[in-house]
Amino acid sequence: MEMMDSLKKICMENNAIKDRGVIALAHALEENDTLLSLYLENNQITAAGAKEVGKILQNKYKLSKINLNNNPLKDEGLKYIADGLLENDTLRVITL
Numbered sequence: 001m002e003m004m005d006s007l008k009k010i011c012m013e014n015n016a017i018k019d020r021g022v023i024a025l026a027h028a029l030e031e032n033d034t035l036l037s038l039y040l041e042n043n044q045i046t047a048a049g050a051k052e053v054g055k056i057l058q059n060k061y062k063l064s065k066i067n068l069n070n071n072p073l074k075d076e077g078l079k080y081i082a083d084g085l086l087e088n089d090t091l092r093v094i095t096l
Helices: 018-028 046-059 074-085
Strands: 010-012 037-039 065-067 094-096
Touching: 010 094, 018 046
Parallel strands: 010 037, 037 065, 065 094
Antiparallel strands: none
16 A cells, blocks of 8 residues: 555554454554554553564564553563564653
8 A cells, every 4th residue: 555655653542453453453564664653552452462563563663652551461462562672773652
């Protein structure tokens, strides 16, 4: 999608996208290299969705802000996110 080539910000707070939505979003963003901010607060995302967020963190080298507040990530989900952060040196703000 041509539109995805210039996408800089995604705000999807309070949409109940759950893990399935995060997985679809991660796939849709595979070719995007311009994303700067991702807001996924209060979407019922669990460890399965956090695994995809970790992949986003690994692949989006311009991403500087992410909000995952109020999601039941648990320890397993936080580990996936931490693993993604190991490959990302541009993230400046993360809200959990």
